[in-house]
Amino acid sequence: MSFGPQHLAAMRMGTTLLVAFLASIVECVEALTVVLAVGSVRGWPSALAGTASALVTLAAIVAALGPALTRIPLHLIQLAIGAMILLFGLRWLRKAILRSARLIALHDEATAFAKNTAALRGNILVEKPRWDKLAFATAFNITMLEGTEVVFIVIALGAGGRELMWTASLGAVAALLAIVALGLALHRPLARVPENTLKFIVGVLLSAFGTFWVGEGSHIAWPGGDLSIPVLMAAYLVLALALVPLCRASAQPVAEGE
Amino acid sequence: MMHCIRSVARELLGLIVDDGSFAGAIAVWLAICIMALPRVAAGAHWAGPTLFAGLALILIESVLRFARRKK
Numbered sequence: 514m515s516f517g518p519q520h521l522a523a524m525r526m527g528t529t530l531l532v533a534f535l536a537s538i539v540e541c542v543e544a545l546t547v548v549l550a551v552g553s554v555r556g557w558p559s560a561l562a563g564t565a566s567a568l569v570t571l572a573a574i575v576a577a578l579g580p581a582l583t584r585i586p587l588h589l590i591q592l593a594i595g596a597m598i599l600l601f602g603l604r605w606l607r608k609a610i611l612r613s614a615r616l617i618a619l620h621d622e623a624t625a626f627a628k629n630t631a632a633l634r635g636n637i638l639v640e641k642p643r644w645d646k647l648a649f650a651t652a653f654n655i656t657m658l659e660g661t662e663v664v665f666i667v668i669a670l671g672a673g674g675r676e677l678m679w680t681a682s683l684g685a686v687a688a689l690l691a692i693v694a695l696g697l698a699l700h701r702p703l704a705r706v707p708e709n710t711l712k713f714i715v716g717v718l719l720s721a722f723g724t725f726w727v728g729e730g731s732h733i734a735w736p737g738g739d740l741s742i743p744v745l746m747a748a749y750l751v752l753a754l755a756l757v758p759l760c761r762a763s764a765q766p767v768a769e770g771e
Numbered sequence: 772m773m774h775c776i777r778s779v780a781r782e783l784l785g786l787i788v789d790d791g792s793f794a795g796a797i798a799v800w801l802a803i804c805i806m807a808l809p810r811v812a813a814g815a816h817w818a819g820p821t822l823f824a825g826l827a828l829i830l831i832e833s834v835l836r837f838a839r840r841k842k
Contacts, residue, residue, distance in 0.1 A: 604789045731805040735819035764841035
């Protein structure tokens with residue numbers, strides 16, 4: 514059986530579509546994991562606004578620069594955004610450990626409520642803040658970082674011509690839509706997870722992603738490449754869980770909501 | 772203009788800095804790893820785990836220090 518040029522072109526386009534879809538879905542899942550966790554803990558409006566802003570920014574950059582984007586060194590983006598995500602993540606994880614060890618109040622909301630009540634008693638009207646900068650910044654950063662990777666994948670796969678570029682873009686868009694559908698299906702079950710458990714998970718996720726990206730950005734080798742991410746998650750989780758009883762043992766705990 | 776830049780910087784700093792010495796230690800360790808590890812351990816598989824180990828130690832020290840202060 515022989516293949517003509519048309520068959521070969523169709524096969525190449527099919528392969529490009531599949532590879533773009535699969536490679537993009539891996540990056541999108543990484544972003545979705547963090548956005549879902551941040552949205553569940555800190556609130557959806559800010560997390561979704563951060564994600565949407567990153568997508569719009571990315572689209573504007575792609576429209577303005579196009580293939581010239583590949584000249585921007587990816588490792589610098591990975592390093593800068595990775596360091597920021599790592600600082601967010603470790604700060605978050607530290608607080609989650611201290612909360613679980615009952616060394617700081619388990620519910621920030623209780624403190625906020627007490628402050629609001631005190632303010633209202635003094636006839637000062639305090640509105641609940643609707644804008645969560647941390648949620649916005651975290652969702653923006655992770656979407657920007659993973660989105661940049663998707664853009665690089667599309668440009669690399671579509672380098673062979675205009676048709677291939679469209680095919681690779683189609684694969685990436687299909688991956689994005691699949692991930693949006695997955696996010697819609699998962700966000701309700703996530704709401705049933707206890708708040709502090711979610712905060713713990715967010716700290717672990719951000720710390721693991723941040724550590725990995727700082728390493729990648731500074732050309733530090735990871736055993737197993739991207740497979741190091743779940744290993745880092747497991748390592749941070751084990752470490753944090755082990756630290757909770759250690760902290761409890763070294764201190765006199767405070768009452769919940771204090 | 773300067774006031775605007777200063778408040779943006781303050782907002783950004785507030786997002787990532789909770790405990791000054793904790794954030795400072797992370798920044799110093801990252802700087803050491805970024806500058807030294809690619810030179811002394813180019814391609815070595817222990818380089819990544821070394822970055823993680825330092826961060827883990829900083830986290831352990833910070834939470835235990837906080838816990839001891841609560842005694």
